[in-house]
Amino acid sequence: MVETTVQLVCPECVKEWQLTPAELPDSTSMFHCPNCHASRRMAEFTRTDRDLRTLKQLG
Template structure:
């Protein structure tokens, strides 16, 4: 079975990566980019609306 991942994109440095939703904070919580350390709500890092929905359902 494939593991579900969420695609992330930093709005500041444009670093992109995938991670399991269980390893991420809630969509409204603060998150820090591992590339540039920009701080924003987790929801602002999700690449698509589908990734945001996955985060909310499985995170």
């Protein structure tokens, strides 16, 4: 079985990574970049609209 992941990118330092929806807070919660510690709503870290939809559906 293939595990679904959400692709993330920091809007400040442009670090890219991916995590499963279960590892992430909901889309309106604050999230902190593990690289530069920028703080924004989780939705702002999703790379694409598809990633945001996945987060909202499975998170």
